[in-house]
Amino acid sequence: MKSNNKHVPVYMMISSALREQILNGSLSPGQILPSENELCSIYNTSRETVRKGLIKLEQENLIYSLPRRGYFVSTPHHNKFTLSLPEYLFQSQNSFQDIKIINAEEELQKALQLSPGQKVIAIFCKNYINNKVFGAEIKYTPYQKGIPSIESEIDYAVFQEAANAKAPSFNYYTQLRISAVFPPEEITHLLQCDKKEPLLLLGRLHISQSGKPIGYSKQYLLPSYGELLGVSGYIKNK
Amino acid sequence: MKSNNKHVPVYMMISSALREQILNGSLSPGQILPSENELCSIYNTSRETVRKGLIKLEQENLIYSLPRRGYFVSTPHHNKFTLSLPEYLFQSQNSFQDIKIINAEEELQKALQLSPGQKVIAIFCKNYINNKVFGAEIKYTPYQKGIPSIESEIDYAVFQEAANAKAPSFNYYTQLRISAVFPPEEITHLLQCDKKEPLLLLGRLHISQSGKPIGYSKQYLLPSYGELLGVSGYIKNK
């Protein structure tokens, strides 16, 4: 079976048809799908073409295969979300406020896997968007005497977003921790906000592919901006 | 080229080799990859096998293809996270506390796309894990006289997790909103917590594949439990 006039590939027709049945429930989670050979007959096409359609659904997490047994409808998980941090967190201007070399508290020591007594550079920034403050951030980097210079650290911290845009990299990934907190003293100063105001705290730990922690940051978001959005489950029309 | 003795498929060897180069930076974001035919020569294999390897990397968001131009290394995004809600949010016991039929405030009206004046059923639950309270939840469902009965609504609300496990479904997806708040009066009662304690608020809107809002819930998490974890970027060894 060649693709039809509308230029819809056969394997797309197969995956669409099966997807429709899964979404409307005529194929239920756990249920087995027709075998590859059966689908070959149904759609009058070759096995590789059928497989392409099935692999597509596999990538969408709608089905999974058990080798030599068959393909089965997945069980949806409604506890995994894709969280997109709002753009302003990345397009923001950062104004450098302060820099300190400090002893890391325990949490930080663990996160950055510091040797005992090793100090960290703490850089304090205010986050602006459209000349309005929406949060403050403290970035921590392990301190190693001389390298790199504090000046370059400041540059990096202040212009990190720009640097990211210029030299994006697969060298590291990021772990995120979200919690609700009262701002610590140093943050209320920066933000000129109430000590007793609930802020969203984003803790980000950057880890290189080799497993080495690169840096840690704590970002406090004011309530008016502090809302994060995510989605879970299958969404049509991707 | 047949697969080698260790039963590593050829297409896996191709994707692994390219992946390694992308992760260690010898292939940079934006850079073009060797063409399919060139890879055929390099690995002495057929085009479909090469394509399988490339498609694998495409699925990992490490590369993308521009038809009739070539394959290119992706630009990593460090603002999209995969957020896994902690298991206790799903394995928890819910104790039914109260049920009311109320007029929806504006936010709720919009979210559930209510007709003017339409009421909603509000169900109040306390969330336990190991006999300890970690949060409280209010579930809202549009109220339509008689159907379904309030009793079944209660059952559904209290045993929703169990119901999910028994009858999981691709029929709907969920939008999530995360913010930091002070608990409203009705929650401080339930949780016996301080009015001035920052809580994580998870707002969840369930939407059917047809686009119709099914239900909305607000879950307040106590600080000791209220931490959400996510990751972004490419992570080796998946």
Place this chain on the structure above:
DNA sequence: AAGTGGTCTAGACCACTGA
């Protein structure tokens, strides 16, 4: 005109599962 990726075919062998 040569090269590219996208789609498709009709075979093949393998290791394993389940009746």
Place this chain on the structure above:
DNA sequence: CAGTGGTCTAGACCACTTG
């Protein structure tokens, strides 16, 4: 032992981009 999914091949045609 028949059927399954996993891998692989050596072709083919297409629509399009690039030099």
